[in-house]
Amino acid sequence: MSDNQGPVWEVFVQKKAGQPFVHCGSLHAFDKEMALQNARDLYTRRSEGMSLWVVPSNAITASSPEDQGPFFESANDKVYRHPTFYQIPDAIGHM
Amino acid sequence: METINFENVFEGKLAKNEMVEPKDWMPENYRKHLIRQISQHAHSEIVGMLPEGNWITRAPSLRSKIVLLAKVQDEGGHGLYLYTAAETLGISRDELLDNLHTGKAKYSSIFNYPTLTWADIGAVGWLVDGAAIMNQVMLQRASYGPYARAMVRICKEESFHQRQGFEVMTRLAFGTTEQKEMAQDALNRWWYPTMMMFGPPDAESPNSENAMKWRIKRETNDQLRQKFVNQTVPQVEYLGLTVPDAQLKWNEEKKGYDFSEPNWAEFKQIISGNGPCNKERLAARNKAHHDGEWVRAAAMAHAKKKNEVYEAA
Numbered sequence: 001m002s003d004n005q006g007p008v009w010e011v012f013v014q015k016k017a018g019q020p021f022v023h024c025g026s027l028h029a030f031d032k033e034m035a036l037q038n039a040r041d042l043y044t045r046r047s048e049g050m051s052l053w054v055v056p057s058n059a060i061t062a063s064s065p066e067d068q069g070p071f072f073e074s075a076n077d078k079v080y081r082h083p084t085f086y087q088i089p090d091a092i093g094h095m
Numbered sequence: 096m097e098t099i100n101f102e103n104v105f106e107g108k109l110a111k112n113e114m115v116e117p118k119d120w121m122p123e124n125y126r127k128h129l130i131r132q133i134s135q136h137a138h139s140e141i142v143g144m145l146p147e148g149n150w151i152t153r154a155p156s157l158r159s160k161i162v163l164l165a166k167v168q169d170e171g172g173h174g175l176y177l178y179t180a181a182e183t184l185g186i187s188r189d190e191l192l193d194n195l196h197t198g199k200a201k202y203s204s205i206f207n208y209p210t211l212t213w214a215d216i217g218a219v220g221w222l223v224d225g226a227a228i229m230n231q232v233m234l235q236r237a238s239y240g241p242y243a244r245a246m247v248r249i250c251k252e253e254s255f256h257q258r259q260g261f262e263v264m265t266r267l268a269f270g271t272t273e274q275k276e277m278a279q280d281a282l283n284r285w286w287y288p289t290m291m292m293f294g295p296p297d298a299e300s301p302n303s304e305n306a307m308k309w310r311i312k313r314e315t316n317d318q319l320r321q322k323f324v325n326q327t328v329p330q331v332e333y334l335g336l337t338v339p340d341a342q343l344k345w346n347e348e349k350k351g352y353d354f355s356e357p358n359w360a361e362f363k364q365i366i367s368g369n370g371p372c373n374k375e376r377l378a379a380r381n382k383a384h385h386d387g388e389w390v391r392a393a394a395m396a397h398a399k400k401k402n403e404v405y406e407a408a
Contacts, residue, residue, distance in 0.1 A: 005391075025176060025244070027179060028179075031397070045172065065120075
């Protein structure tokens with residue numbers, strides 16, 4: 001079947017200045033201007049954001065769920081990266 | 096080397112109430128079930144724009160007109176959230192729309208009833224959206240991530256839909272005698288079709304068992320129907336209207352109402368294409384899609400041309 005809908009774009013919304021952009025969904029559009037306008041009409045009808053990113057879906061590379069274990073494993077045995085690994089004497093109070 | 100048993104991983108996720116995501120392994124039947132359910136849901140949102148859109152030009156005030164416009168626009172948005180959720184399962188938007196337009200895919204039976212008076216717009220928002228909310232609140236915890244997340248967005252927006260419908264009903268029910276009669280007439284016509292929205296009785300529902308097993312649904316059709324009646328009857332009483340069911344009675348033992356089942360033979364007729372408006376709805380959808388053809392072609396040509404200019408520069 002022919003493609004009549006244009007490519008898929010991923011939409012990221014920033015709620016307030018200073019906050020991170022959060023993925024909120026996707027949509028179809030033929031170009032980036034249209035993607036931005038559609039994102040506004042589809043995902044911010046109730047002032048849910050003050051800034052939008054649209055990214056072509058095929059530009060995103062995702063890690064694969066099957067490799068989740070080995071891929072992230074190397075962080076698991078590095079407890080010394082957390083502050084709770086270290087003992088601080090009570091006498092000095094908060095550090 | 097350790098091999099992963101994907102089926103165990105999938106079952107483990109369901110058991111731990113974790114979400115299944117698009118790239119995760121899933122049984123083929125689970126994928127098929129979701130495509131069917133999510134696309135039917137999406138089609139219902141889009142077709143649902145038609146009976147209400149029918150009254151936009153005839154809304155009795157500017158206020159009610161802007162409210163109805165916003166409501167119908169939301170329904171379009173809900174359809175789009177759901178279509179993109181369905182697409183994560185590996186089916187294209189064109190294919191989804193084609194299934195709707197050729198009559199291969201179904202949509203909610205409720206939208207094959209006509210909206211004859213302004214009171215019907217009140218009844219649709221109040222009852223139909225009320226029933227939809229009951230179903231959708233449950234679906235926010237569905238096991239498939241993109242579906243559940245679309246539901247969270249939709250539920251946030253639905254509550255306005257139900258309230259605006261109830262407001263229309265309130266104005267009519269507390270208005271002139273004729274207005275109150277109009278409200279009662281709409282309730283009479285929409286009560287049973289709304290009850291059908293939850294689907295056939297559990298014993299005869301072909302898809303329920305899998306939907307529950309896979310944690311797509313967490314409450315059965317009959318449980319949701321009972322919940323809806325319990326919640327709605329006091330609202331009918333507030334309006335001073337009467338539920339068109341002589342058997343309706345509070346049952347202290349089950350702490351819920353006893354009520355009559357809708358006419359399931361009528362339900363079967365409607366989902367097999369023979370309701371009062373099935374042909375009209377499909378024709379309207381096909382016409383809208385056909386009339387929009389040149390817009391899609393122009394947008395595609397414009398994007399292509401701009402890309403060429405960009406690449407040449």
